Amino acid sequence: MSYPTPWQGQGSQPQPWQGQSGGSMLAATADRERAVDVLRAGFAEGRLREDELEKRVARAYGARTVGELMLLVADLPQGPQATVALQGPQPGFRPTPPTFLPAPVPVTNGKAVGALVCGLLTVPTLGLTGIPAVVLGHTARAEIRRTDEGGDGMALTGLVFGWLSIAGWGLLILLGLIAATVSSG
Incomplete structure (x- = not known):
């Protein structure tokens, strides 16, 4: 019996990332590019085969939500990691993983x-x-x-x-x- 890998989902729809419910935030082009960068880094480190990389990259460019992108990189070291809110999770609040956040801007001298x-x-x-x-x-x-x-x-x-x-x-x-x-x- 063959089980699908987390990024393959079941059928054509990806499964929601653990802890998410309902619809996810729509993905921007920059989100897709960051996910593809994480996938390419995983390939460069030998964590993904070339055919698997190609499939995931194609799914990343076709992803509609950030949750779908999270699924594609969840099993890689640079993939999404849950951040803890200071006051605990709020209803309907889904923190943005560090992978999808912009780099911090250094303080100007x-x-x-x-x-x-x-x-x-x-x-x-x-x-x-x-x-x-x-x-x-x-x-x-x-x-x-x-x-x-x-x-x-x-x-x-x-x-x-x-x-x-x-x-x-x-x-x-x-x-x-x-x-x-x-x-x-």
Whole structure:
């Protein structure tokens, strides 16, 4: 007697994931892509045969609900895992498994924001905020490399504007010195 694997379901309809009742949330394209990524990782690790991968991928792209996608990856290490609500499960509440959640966004470094603001203010302040932009930009980039915070682009933009304003002031002073030397000689 042959029993269907959990992802095959019975007949053409997949069986609900354990603990779910009723209809499931409709799956988005991003949900399907994440499920396919988990399946491909399982294949790369040798957990799925190629023919099984192809069948599951086809079912993932044809899945209508998140519950169907959960069935496809439930037996893989990166598949859905139930999350516990702080106050216990609410009626009708189904937590989204970590597999289907977006990656957390890193915190933006405050000095990177300061470098960007000072760098952008070099134009209206005629370059007076250039030196703070450079100092904040270098400090922020060092902290970002050390702590994996976000904001490297902001720090770099502040650095570029800061160095441009410093170079502009340096060029202006150099031209002033040349003009003073030429006019006195």
